[in-house]
Amino acid sequence: MKRYFGIYGGRYVPETLIPALEELEAAFREVLKERSFREEFDSLLRDYVGRPTPLYHARRLSTHLGGAKIYLKREDLTHTGAHKINNALGQALLAKRMGKKRLIAETGAGQHGVATATGAALVGLECEIYMGSEDMERQALNVFRMRLLGAEVTEVPIGSRTLKDAINESLRDWTTNVRTTHYVLGTVFGPHPYPTMVREFQSVIGKETRRQILRAEGRLPDYLVACVGGGSNAMGLFHSFLKDDVEMVGVEAGGKGIESGLHAARFAGGSVGVFQGCKSYLLQDDDGNILGTHSVSAGLDYASVGPEHAFLREAGRVRYTYATDDEALEAFETLSRTEGIIPALESAHALAEVMKLAPGLPGDRIIVVNLSGRGDKDVEHVARIKGVRIG
Amino acid sequence: MNRIENLFRELRQRGRKAFIPYIMAGDPSLRRTRELVLLLEGCGADIIELGVPFTDPLADGPVIQRAAERALRRGVTLRKVLQTVAGLRKKTSVPIVLMTYFNPVFRYGLEAFADDAFGAGVDGLIVPDLPPDEARDLIRVARRKGIATIFLLAPTSTEERIRLVSRATTGFVYYVSLTGITGAELPPDSEIVRMIKRIRAVTEKPIAVGFGVKRPEEAKAVAEAADGVVVGSSIVRMINEDAEGLQRYLRSLRRAI
Numbered sequence: 001m002k003r004y005f006g007i008y009g010g011r012y013v014p015e016t017l018i019p020a021l022e023e024l025e026a027a028f029r030e031v032l033k034e035r036s037f038r039e040e041f042d043s044l045l046r047d048y049v050g051r052p053t054p055l056y057h058a059r060r061l062s063t064h065l066g067g068a069k070i071y072l073k074r075e076d077l078t079h080t081g082a083h084k085i086n087n088a089l090g091q092a093l094l095a096k097r098m099g100k101k102r103l104i105a106e107t108g109a110g111q112h113g114v115a116t117a118t119g120a121a122l123v124g125l126e127c128e129i130y131m132g133s134e135d136m137e138r139q140a141l142n143v144f145r146m147r148l149l150g151a152e153v154t155e156v157p158i159g160s161r162t163l164k165d166a167i168n169e170s171l172r173d174w175t176t177n178v179r180t181t182h183y184v185l186g187t188v189f190g191p192h193p194y195p196t197m198v199r200e201f202q203s204v205i206g207k208e209t210r211r212q213i214l215r216a217e218g219r220l221p222d223y224l225v226a227c228v229g230g231g232s233n234a235m236g237l238f239h240s241f242l243k244d245d246v247e248m249v250g251v252e253a254g255g256k257g258i259e260s261g262l263h264a265a266r267f268a269g270g271s272v273g274v275f276q277g278c279k280s281y282l283l284q285d286d287d288g289n290i291l292g293t294h295s296v297s298a299g300l301d302y303a304s305v306g307p308e309h310a311f312l313r314e315a316g317r318v319r320y321t322y323a324t325d326d327e328a329l330e331a332f333e334t335l336s337r338t339e340g341i342i343p344a345l346e347s348a349h350a351l352a353e354v355m356k357l358a359p360g361l362p363g364d365r366i367i368v369v370n371l372s373g374r375g376d377k378d379v380e381h382v383a384r385i386k387g388v389r390i391g
Numbered sequence: 392m393n394r395i396e397n398l399f400r401e402l403r404q405r406g407r408k409a410f411i412p413y414i415m416a417g418d419p420s421l422r423r424t425r426e427l428v429l430l431l432e433g434c435g436a437d438i439i440e441l442g443v444p445f446t447d448p449l450a451d452g453p454v455i456q457r458a459a460e461r462a463l464r465r466g467v468t469l470r471k472v473l474q475t476v477a478g479l480r481k482k483t484s485v486p487i488v489l490m491t492y493f494n495p496v497f498r499y500g501l502e503a504f505a506d507d508a509f510g511a512g513v514d515g516l517i518v519p520d521l522p523p524d525e526a527r528d529l530i531r532v533a534r535r536k537g538i539a540t541i542f543l544l545a546p547t548s549t550e551e552r553i554r555l556v557s558r559a560t561t562g563f564v565y566y567v568s569l570t571g572i573t574g575a576e577l578p579p580d581s582e583i584v585r586m587i588k589r590i591r592a593v594t595e596k597p598i599a600v601g602f603g604v605k606r607p608e609e610a611k612a613v614a615e616a617a618d619g620v621v622v623g624s625s626i627v628r629m630i631n632e633d634a635e636g637l638q639r640y641l642r643s644l645r646r647a648i
Contacts, residue, residue: 011525012520014449177570178570
């Protein structure tokens with residue numbers, strides 16, 4: 001299994017964790033070959049997660065934008081409400097097979113934390129979730145959901161108090177409890193084998209999409225669009241189409257605009273560095289310290305991006321752009337009103353790009369956008385932004 | 392030959408062990424760091440480990456995390472730490488090892504960093520998030536300048552890792568005494584001794600033990616098996632909380648080791 005994607009990736013972690021990563025890689029390689037694992041995982045994806053998720057032709061949105069035909073890959077309809085569950089379940093099953101007693105995870109928006117807590121409850125493992133204090137405030141509902149599921153939620157009050165600090169704290173916990181604990185990293189990031197393993201567990205999104213669009217349209221789509229925080233929903237969608245003639249767009253969080261410095265657009269505003277286990281693009285200052293980030297969506301509010309995305313960008317295979325907070329909020333409302341679907345603020349970034357892209361395309365062009373999560377968790381936050389008091 | 396290798400050779404001949412205190416550069420100020428290095432040397436330090444502040448120190452416990460935050464707030468950077476070492480070289484030739492996370496070095500540029508570190512009089516590097524598997528480029532540029540690249544082993548290390556790390560390391564092997572972060576609780580002596588024996592079975596390079604050593608009794612027990620003892624978090628804490636007791640504490644560690 002290769003450790004690098006071009007020059008990106010690697011395994012930049014303390015020595016204490018190297019044997020655990022080697023053990024994890026070996027176990028992962030083993031289950032890839034094992035039919036019983038595949039069967040167990042697939043049956044859970046079907047009966048528990050609710051897969052395959054629909055590929056829905058958004059007619060009113062398409063008409064509203066007046067251009068390309070838009071399909072939504074409905075990851076928001078999965079159990080727990082986001083694509084995160086695909087990976088969390090895969091890793092929970094793997095950890096159980098490895099004989100681990102405890103799962104830990106970082107979470108930003110709370111979706112990965114909820115998914116991991118769910119996986120832990122399902123397979124019967126202890127669970128602790130690390131979350132930055134700022135995110136706990138933004139996503140109070142998800143904090144309570146995780147606790148209901150039996151997980152311990154630990155606040156991370158240091159650094160920027162967001163996702164990156166939760167990852168640091170998870171890595172510290174893992175370093176301390178590595179013999180009994182599996183770290184369920186939530187995205188295609190971190191030390192090898194995580195970027196490859198998480199992509200594998202998320203690749204079900206693209207495999208289904210391919211089948212579904214062929215059935216619906218008799219051909220592959222012209223465009224795939226997905227938001228990119230760490231980049232797992234995007235990799236999950238893109239991976240099955242990399243060899244095809246399909247254009248792909250990854251959408252980062254533009255926050256209040258690149259010039260403002262308040263964003264999480266690593267490709268537009270960052271440079272190559274080594275952070276939290278791998279070499280990739282990241283937002284850093286001239287001295288190599290990591291910069292604070294900003295996004296209206298906690299799930300995209302992160303200083304670095306999956307190494308395979310850095311590679312796909314360099315190879316010219318995927319185009320990366322960004323949507324600002326305001327654009328995402330507009331898309332959030334547009335989808336709610338035209339289709340009756342409230343998207344997660346993360347997914348609203350992908351929709352914002354579709355709103356720019358679709359009107360300029362002829363009506364026979366097909367765009368598939370990954371609706372990676374549902375927006376219930378964001379309703380309170382959006383109300384606050386709009387100055388509306390609820391409850 | 393590198394100052395660190397010379398030192399261990401000399402200590403071995405005299406049947407003595409190295410006392411390796413750690414401080415965070417720039418905590419609370421770089422001027423204080425210069426004074427502290429001289430103080431540490433005066434209290435019998437054989438090698439000084441100088442931490443470079445980083446925003447995301449994932450191998451460090453709360454004491455060193457906070458020290459890094461304080462130093463960063465004062466604008467301390469890798470470049471300024473190198474200048475501080477250069478300034479110190481007019482006053483002392485005590486071996487100085489930088490403990491830095493990899494990204495600041497990567498951002499500096501490996502070649503430029505090796506040149507400047509050599510020019511400043513840095514003797515060695517410890518980069519906790521850079522295992523030898525990923526360190527080929529850093530090893531190459533450091534070796535050209537005679538700067539030691541010190542790699543770490545941990546209680547979880549397999550025989551294969553022990554061989555790989557022992558081969559790659561120069562200066563000494565840094566054995567992380569515990570599965571955890573800096574400043575955590577030290578495991579029983581017997582575990583540490585057992586691991587040191589496993590490392591000695593594959594290498595003659597000196598072994599220093601760090602992470603978790605706080606009390607002089609602990610330092611003494613560790614020094615019986617190892618060639619050197621690193622003490623970090625408890626010194627960093629005293630610098631900030633009990634500056635008056637610091638000298639006495641350092642001397643008691645020195646006596647114990």
